[in-house]
Amino acid sequence: YRYLARSIPDGSLRLGVQVASFEQDDAGVAVRLASGDQIRGDVLIGADGIHSVIRKQLRGEEPTHFSNILMWRALIPADKLKDVNLEEKGNYWFGPGRTLITYWVRPNNLYSILASVPATEVQRESWTESGDIEDLRRSFSDIEPRARKMMEQIETGFITGMYYRDPIDRWTYGRVTLMGDAAHPMVPFLAQGAAQGIEDAWTIATVLSKVSGKDVPQALQEYEQRRRPRTTRVQSGARAMVKLTH
Template identity: 40%
Template sequence: MAELRIAVVGGGIGGLAAAAFLARAGLACTVYEQAAALGEVGAGLVASPNLVRLLRRLGVLPEFLARAVAIDVGWEFRRWADGGVLSAENLAEACERLYGERTYTVHRADLLSVVQAAVPPAAIRLGAKCVGVEAADDGAVLSFADGTTTTADVVIGADGVHSTVRGALLGPSPATFSGLCAFRALVPAADAPAFALRNAHTLWLGPDHHLVHYPISAGKLVNIVAFAPAGEDVVESWSATASHAQFAAEFEGWDPRLRELIAAAGTPGRWALLDRAPLARWSHGPVTLLGDAAHPMFPFFAQGAAQAVEDAAALAVCLATDATDPARALRRYESARRERTARLQTVSHERAHLNHLPDGPGQQARDAALSGQDPLAANAWIYGHDAELVP
C-alpha cells in the first residue's frame, strides 16, 4: 500500500485533509501547492458535527478547540429592520445529544493549521504550480510551471473552484453569474458591539440581502459575511476587496446595532458568487476531484469546508481498501459522494431566494415557518452523516 504514488494538487483545507486521512490509512502522498507558504484567505466558517467528528478521528481536536468557539445559539434568524428574533436554536443542549459533537466557528486559517498538523511535513511541496495533467499507461503525468513533471498512480485535484485538474479532466466548465456578491470582514472583539460577542451564529434577513455574524479565533474576532446584489461586478476571487462605504451602503436603513457592527469592521472582501451545476462525473481513470474542484456550493448551508473534509475521509477509505485497483477505488469514492454533495449544492442554491424575500406575504410566511422549525433535527441528513462509512 505504501508504494502507491498519490499526488494531491492543492494545499488548502481539502487537499491537506486528503493527505491527513491518507496518512492515517497508511498511504503516503505528496501535496503540490502553488503558493510559497500554506495559508487560507477568507475569514470564518462554521464547523458542524459532521466535520468535527472527522477532526476528532484525525487526533487534532485539542488543537481545534483551542482556536474555535463553541456555539451555544445557532440559526438565530433576525429581522433586518429592528433585529426581532424570528427563530433560534439551543445548540449547547441539543447538538451533542443528537450528533455526538458540538457546533463551532473557526477562522479558516486556524482550521488549515489544525489539519496540517496531521500531515507529515515531508509530504508537502510548496511553490509547485500544476499546469496540466495527462493520463498515461502507468498512471497520470503532472506538469508544473517550472517545466518539471512527475508521474502518479492517483491524482487528486483539490485545487479549488478554478481547478486546473478539473479543466484537464473535463474541459472548460463555465459558471453562471448568480447576481449576488459576498462581503467578508473581521471586527476585533474590543471594537464589536456586545450583541455580536455572544457565542451565537446570527443571520439577519432582509430584502435582497442577508448578513451573518459570529465570533471566531477563540473569541478574539467577530466574523461577518453578507450577501447583496452584485451589480456588474463578476469577479470571483477571495482576494478582491471593496470600500467600507460600499459595504455600509448595502445595509443603509437596517437596525442601528447592525450598522454599528459594520462600522467597526476592517476593509471588506467582496466577490461575486458564480453558480455551477453539479457535475455528472468527476473521476476518470487515475484522476479524481475533491472539495470545491468537484462541487463548489453557495455558502448558505455552511458546508463547503465540511464537504471537502468528508471527501478526504471517504477517499482514503476507498483507496486503502482497494489499493491494487486505484481507478476502481476512485469510482467507488465518487459514487459514495456525488449524490450527497449534489443535494447540498441544490439546497444551498435554493436558500438564497428564501433569505432575500422582500417584505410582504412571502416574507411573512417564511418568518412564520422559521418560528416553527427545528433546523438541527431537520438537517440530520447533513450533521449525522459519517463519511467513513462508505457503501
C-alpha cells in the same frame, strides 16, 4: 496542516508549485508542472478549486455561473464591540436581497462579518479585493439598530463574487478524480463547501486504503458513487438557500 504534513514521507510535499497538465496510462499518472518538472504517481486527485485545471483537462471548458451576489467579509476586534450586545454565538439578519451573518471567530476576541448584497450595489470597476466600506453601510442603511452599531465599527472589508457550477454526472476518469470545489463548487449559503471537501477526503482515504496498483481506478469509482449523490443534493440545496434568503 502540520499534522497532515507529518503523516506523509519526508520530501513528498512540494509547496508553491503550479500544476499545468497530466497524462495517464494503465500503470499510473504523470503530472507536468508549470516549471516543466514531471511527477509520477498511482493516483491524481484534483483538489484545485473552482477553476481546477485538472477538471478542465478531464471535461473541457465548462461555464461558471455568477449568482449576482457579492459577499463582504470583515473582522472586528472585540474591544470595538464593548457597547454592542453580541453575546450570542451567531447572529443572522435577513432583508430583501441581502443577508448579514455574524459570529465570534475567537470568543471575546475577534468578531466575523459576512454580508451578502446584490452585485449592483457596489460601485467600482473591480470588486475582487478590498471594497469601500461606505458601499457596505449604504446596502444596510436601514438595518436594525444593534446591527448598525456593529457595522459602524468595520474599518476594512473584502468582497468576493459568489460563483458556482452546476452538478456534473461524472468526475472520475481512470486514475484521475476530483474533490472539493474542483468537483462540486457551490454558493456558501449552506456553509457546506469545505465540509463536503472534508467528507470527500475521508471517503477517498478509506477506499484507497483497501487497494493498490491496478485496482485504483475501481476504488476511485467507488469514491465517486458514494459521494456524488450527496454533493449534488448539497449543491442544489445551497442554490435553493440563495432564493430563500435573498
